[in-house]
Amino acid sequence: MxxxxxxxxxxxxxxxxxxxxxxxxxxxxxxxxxxxxxxxxxxxxxxxxxxxxxxxxxxxxxxxxxxxxxxxxxTVTLLTARVGDRTRSYLHAFANLLSALFFVGLAAGVLWLAAESWHDYEQSELLHIPFRPLRIVSLVAAIAIALVFLRDMWRSLRVRA
Known part of the structure; x- marks a missing residue:
């Protein structure tokens, strides 16, 4: 990436x-x-x-x-500025995990909507812009963001080791 x-x-x-x-x-x-x-x-x-x-x-x-x-x-560093390096890396990893879970949930919701309406051929009213490609863009973006947060979580944990 x-x-x-x-x-x-x-x-x-x-x-x-x-x-x-x-x-x-x-x-x-x-x-x-x-x-x-x-x-x-x-x-x-x-x-x-x-x-x-x-x-x-x-x-x-x-x-x-x-x-x-x-x-x-x-980011708010009120807490992380006052703790040691080890605790800070755990807190960063935890924040990255929560962020990744949020975007995984968002991706799951987009995937669910896309699967439910895949064969309906949804489109906008006036210009007939298809919704499928737009949902795919949303899904790919949410998955990519979740993967970046998971990568950052992994890096935060590796720094500690």
């Missing part, structure tokens, strides 16, 4: 995740700008909200995975 994020000399991250998220943001902004211009011109852009929702899914998935890979999630 290291190739999903690359750092340049200034420490900025670039890679496929960055460009997926940025592309989703740019597309959402362009669609919304066209929708606003169209409303003012009396030519509404039907389905703009559906496109924006699909873009948000891409942005959110890329952002969560990128933050997890960069260890960029918010």
């Amino acid at each position: 290291a190739e999903l994020i690359e750092r340049d000399n200034s420490g900025q991250t670039r890679g496929p995740l960055f460009y997926i998220g940025a592309g989703g943001l740019m597309l959402a902004m362009a669609v919304e700008a066209l929708a606003v211009l169209g409303r003012h011109a009396g030519i509404p852009l039907l389905g703009a909200l559906e496109i924006i929702q699909a873009c948000i899914l891409l942005m959110a998935s890329a952002a969560m995975l990128s933050a997890t890979l960069n260890k960029g999630h918010a």
